[in-house]
Amino acid sequence: MSDDKNHEAVEPSYLTAKKGLMSWLITVDHKRIGLMYLAATMFFFLVAGLLAIALRTELFTGQQDFMSAQTYNKVFTLHGAIMVFLFIIPSVPAAMGNFVLPLMLGAKDVAFPKLNLLSFYIYCIAAIMLVMTLLLGSLDTGWTFYTPYSKSTGSAVIMATMGAFVAGFSSILTGLNFVVTVHKMRAPGMTWNRMPLMIWALYATALIQIMATPVLAITLFLLIIERTLNIGIFDPAMGGDPVLYQHFFWFYSHPAVYIMILPGFGIISEIITVHSRKHIFGYRAIAMSSVAIAVISFIVWGHHMFVSGQSELAGVVFSFLTFAVAVPTAIKVFSWVATLYGGSIRYTTPMWYGLVFLWTFTIGGLTGVYLGTLSVDVHLHETYFVVAHFHYVMVGGTVVAFLGGLYHWWPKFFGRMYNETAGKISALLVFIGFNMTFLTQFFLGHQGMPRRYYAYLPEYEVMHQVSTIGSWILALGLFTVLGTLVMALKNGERAPANPWKAVSLEWQTASPPIEHNFHMTPRVTGSPYDFPEIDKSAGAHH
Amino acid sequence: MIAYFIPPEKLGTPPMSDSPWELLPTASNHAQSLDGLYILLTAVTGISFVLVIGTMFYFMWKYKMKSEDDKTSPLTHNGKLEFAWSAIPAIFLMVFFVWGELDFVKLSSPPADSIDIHVTGQKWYWTFEYPGRPVAATTEVEDGEIAPLLVVPKGQAVRLTMTSKDVIHSFYIPAFRVKKDVVPGRYTYVWFEATELGDFPVFCTEYCGDEHSSMLAVVRVVEPEDYKAEVAAATTLEQGEGESLEQFGEKVYKAFACNSCHNTDATRKVGPGFGGLYGKSENLADGSSVEADENYIRESIMEPNAKIVAGYTPQMPSFAGQINDEQLNALIAYIKSLK
Ligand SMILES: [Cu+2]
Ligand SMILES: [Cu+2]
Numbered sequence: 052m053s054d055d056k057n058h059e060a061v062e063p064s065y066l067t068a069k070k071g072l073m074s075w076l077i078t079v080d081h082k083r084i085g086l087m088y089l090a091a092t093m094f095f096f097l098v099a100g101l102l103a104i105a106l107r108t109e110l111f112t113g114q115q116d117f118m119s120a121q122t123y124n125k126v127f128t129l130h131g132a133i134m135v136f137l138f139i140i141p142s143v144p145a146a147m148g149n150f151v152l153p154l155m156l157g158a159k160d161v162a163f164p165k166l167n168l169l170s171f172y173i174y175c176i177a178a179i180m181l182v183m184t185l186l187l188g189s190l191d192t193g194w195t196f197y198t199p200y201s202k203s204t205g206s207a208v209i210m211a212t213m214g215a216f217v218a219g220f221s222s223i224l225t226g227l228n229f230v231v232t233v234h235k236m237r238a239p240g241m242t243w244n245r246m247p248l249m250i251w252a253l254y255a256t257a258l259i260q261i262m263a264t265p266v267l268a269i270t271l272f273l274l275i276i277e278r279t280l281n282i283g284i285f286d287p288a289m290g291g292d293p294v295l296y297q298h299f300f301w302f303y304s305h306p307a308v309y310i311m312i313l314p315g316f317g318i319i320s321e322i323i324t325v326h327s328r329k330h331i332f333g334y335r336a337i338a339m340s341s342v343a344i345a346v347i348s349f350i351v352w353g354h355h356m357f358v359s360g361q362s363e364l365a366g367v368v369f370s371f372l373t374f375a376v377a378v379p380t381a382i383k384v385f386s387w388v389a390t391l392y393g394g395s396i397r398y399t400t401p402m403w404y405g406l407v408f409l410w411t412f413t414i415g416g417l418t419g420v421y422l423g424t425l426s427v428d429v430h431l432h433e434t435y436f437v438v439a440h441f442h443y444v445m446v447g448g449t450v451v452a453f454l455g456g457l458y459h460w461w462p463k464f465f466g467r468m469y470n471e472t473a474g475k476i477s478a479l480l481v482f483i484g485f486n487m488t489f490l491t492q493f494f495l496g497h498q499g500m501p502r503r504y505y506a507y508l509p510e511y512e513v514m515h516q517v518s519t520i521g522s523w524i525l526a527l528g529l530f531t532v533l534g535t536l537v538m539a540l541k542n543g544e545r546a547p548a549n550p551w552k553a554v555s556l557e558w559q560t561a562s563p564p565i566e567h568n569f570h571m572t573p574r575v576t577g578s579p580y581d582f583p584e585i586d587k588s589a590g591a592h593h
Numbered sequence: 594m595i596a597y598f599i600p601p602e603k604l605g606t607p608p609m610s611d612s613p614w615e616l617l618p619t620a621s622n623h624a625q626s627l628d629g630l631y632i633l634l635t636a637v638t639g640i641s642f643v644l645v646i647g648t649m650f651y652f653m654w655k656y657k658m659k660s661e662d663d664k665t666s667p668l669t670h671n672g673k674l675e676f677a678w679s680a681i682p683a684i685f686l687m688v689f690f691v692w693g694e695l696d697f698v699k700l701s702s703p704p705a706d707s708i709d710i711h712v713t714g715q716k717w718y719w720t721f722e723y724p725g726r727p728v729a730a731t732t733e734v735e736d737g738e739i740a741p742l743l744v745v746p747k748g749q750a751v752r753l754t755m756t757s758k759d760v761i762h763s764f765y766i767p768a769f770r771v772k773k774d775v776v777p778g779r780y781t782y783v784w785f786e787a788t789e790l791g792d793f794p795v796f797c798t799e800y801c802g803d804e805h806s807s808m809l810a811v812v813r814v815v816e817p818e819d820y821k822a823e824v825a826a827a828t829t830l831e832q833g834e835g836e837s838l839e840q841f842g843e844k845v846y847k848a849f850a851c852n853s854c855h856n857t858d859a860t861r862k863v864g865p866g867f868g869g870l871y872g873k874s875e876n877l878a879d880g881s882s883v884e885a886d887e888n889y890i891r892e893s894i895m896e897p898n899a900k901i902v903a904g905y906t907p908q909m910p911s912f913a914g915q916i917n918d919e920q921l922n923a924l925i926a927y928i929k930s931l932k
Contacts, residue, residue: 197799197800200761203908287776287778288778332669358773367698381678382675388649388652392652393666395656395664395665413645417642421638424692426697428693429771433763498613503800506807585666586667
């Protein structure tokens with residue numbers, strides 16, 4: 052484990068090897084591209100988060116307070132569209148994945164470094180397009196752009212769907228790059244079964260990105276064609292079929308849910324093992340369940356449409372398949388908990404986030420079972436129950452894992468340690484704030500409160516108020532995260548190459564790494580979870 | 594064919610339950626079985642949560658690091674355990690699936706002798722039409738506001754045939770646990786048998802634009818013997834005694850939800866404001882202009898796309914065949930009176 056070899060200290064890190072703004076803008080170094088993605092996605096997380104706080108504050112009372120109906124509708128649309136297309140989808144794969152994937156594989160870079168930079172610029176163009184809708188001022192369709200509403204409302208829809216369309220290309224190219232990198236650039240000795248689970252998760256995600264995103268692109272393209280050329284595709288007034296749009300849209304967007312969550316699973320597998328000094332429980336089951344989820348996710352889209360007027364038979368089939376996804380997901384949660392067994396748990400900030408994830412994601416997963424159940428979904432569909440469920444998965448799952456990953460890899464990114472106490476306070480605030488905000492919304496949902504309402508019946512007011520106060524605490528927690536990470540850069544202690552004594556390859560080089568990652572191509576001889584503390588003499592099988 | 598979009602605080606239906614964790618009233622035949630399944634789901638998922646998170650807490654406490662050189666367990670997998678925790682959830686999931694499926698099939702199969710009521714959704718109100726009645730059913734709620742009203746008899750199957758005039762809406766009665774999207778260009782159906790007397794809220798649950806939150810209605814469950822009389826009372830829109838033409842016009846105006854798109858002063862909303870409209874010269878989108886007289890107003894209501902006001906898009910639905918002559922005269926008189 053002694054990795055601070057002397058000559059590593061003399062070679063400059065990727066951060067200092069080249070200087071000046073241009074050296075960043077035209078870089079093909081996956082680490083720098085990862086950081087640029089990180090800065091951009093964090094910026095949009097902040098923007099969309101502030102919009103969310105504005106929404107929750109408007110909902111503090113049942114009447115209209117400080118936003119008009121139109122403003123509210125635009126704000127929730129932007130909140131959703133920015134969070135999904137500009138933050139969650141690129142956050143873990145493109146930002147964090149870009150940085151760690153080649154390092155974890157023992158590679159010098161991704162397979163196509165220039166393509167990687169291109170994906171980043173395509174993402175920037177998409178971001179500009181989506182933000183431009185603000186200036187055009189009339190995007191109020193919700194992030195789902197359902198027809199025929201999206202046909203009848205203001206012209207910013209074309210710009211926004213073009214933005215999502217372009218963002219899709221960035222996503223496809225990143226996916227392609229990752230798949231090739233994983234196939235071709237693993238260090239000698241790294242068999243598929245010796246890949247860290249983070250890689251498996253990014254690999255499964257990349258497959259979905261390549262296969263599903265083109266369908267979104269085609270769908271949005273058809274939408275644009277319909278609007279600009281007045282060809283009836285989805286609009287019943289011109290002989291189109293509005294429900295067809297929903298089929299197309301969810302054919303992408305359900306797998307997209309897994310584009311958003313699978314990378315989070317990967318982070319959690321790393322955090323839980325490293326900080327409890329245990330081999331992952333059920334490596335094969337976790338890896339295979341990622342792939343199983345990726346495959347099944349393509350055939351469950353209809354569960355978003357149980358009350359849309361699709362045929363009853365379709366509803367029954369989709370419900371059945373949805374339950375089939377629940378099993379691999381459950382296996383993962385059980386395996387993570389079992390990993391803790393017999394460990395030596397270090398309560399670092401990343402570990403706290405890992406444990407918060409287990410709590411919130413378990414709730415997110417279990418409430419998904421309600422929604423997969425046909426008759427129950429008829430009642431809960433498009434209510435706050437759904438809002439609460441997907442925030443438990445997307446925020447309680449992906450975002451919490453992302454935050455844990457930030458703390459886990461921050462020393463590797465920048466060679467600086469953060470302040471543990473402040474980090475733990477952030478985890479506590481996020482935990483309390485998040486659960487207050489969204490647990491209440493399950494109750495609102497089963498009481499029938501519909502989503503996307505800016506004003507509501509007086510009987511829902513108390514729960515809404517608890518939820519709003521929770522959202523303020525959550526915001527405080529997230530600002531604490533920002534504070535601790537920025538402070539770490541300014542005056543954090545220097546991080547050693549391997550502060551967590553992890554075994555996977557990204558920790559076997561300097562923090563921050565040198566420009567070409569490794570001095571010598573590393574060789575892999577065993578599992579990435581083979582920690583020195585593990586008591587081999589205890590006699591359990593491998 | 595009259596209705597009104599209504600701010601939620603004015604709907605005035607009594608609270609459906611006393612506290613947020615209580616279940617909603619079981620006011621229809623579908624509610625009971627669904628609540629049973631809901632409770633089963635809550636019990637099973639609740640116990641699962643306690644088991645998983647309880648185990649996590651136990652391990653967190655038991656295996657907290659004691660010293661830097663703790664030894665840890667070499668355990669990497671356990672086939673039997675992994676089989677068990679795949680199979681046991683799968684069994685429960687199948688129970689939920691089958692129960693949910695059976696109730697769903699029931700939700701989709703209305704009995705042959707159901708009472709038929711026609712429902713139309715449009716931005717942003719519901720229209721409940723009863724066979725043979727001249728106007729759609731409404732009721733006066735708080736502050737003189739008028740809400741669409743669905744009157745149904747207790748204990749009899751009712752089938753709603755629904756369609757939309759513009760975008761997709763969704764028809765939802767929480768107390769009955771029924772919901773179905775209302776789609777333009779096709780019919781969808783909901784059926785139920787109400788089992789509890791009283792007034793319950795109806796929501797639109799598919800986002801449909803500005804006043805989606807106010808696309809509300811009341812469903813009123815009455816005794817079967819009162820049903821006819823209640824329907825008759827709810828489906829009449831006539832000039833009342835001692836009511837001036839303008840006053841009646843205002844009622845018509847609200848009943849057809851003109852105010853969802855128009856203001857009564859000169860400010861713009863979705864469409865132009867009506868203050869000072871009468872008699873002025875209106876600029877049209879094609880560059881010409883027209884004097885806003887009675888004929889123009891009548892045409893604007895019956896054939897709204899014939900002349901489009903400059904600066905607006907053709908969003909107004911036609912009211913031809915919905916508003917009768919008396920109502921139209923009153924409506925025009927009312928618009929004329931707006932200064
Ligand atoms: Cu889905
Ligand atoms: Cu609506």
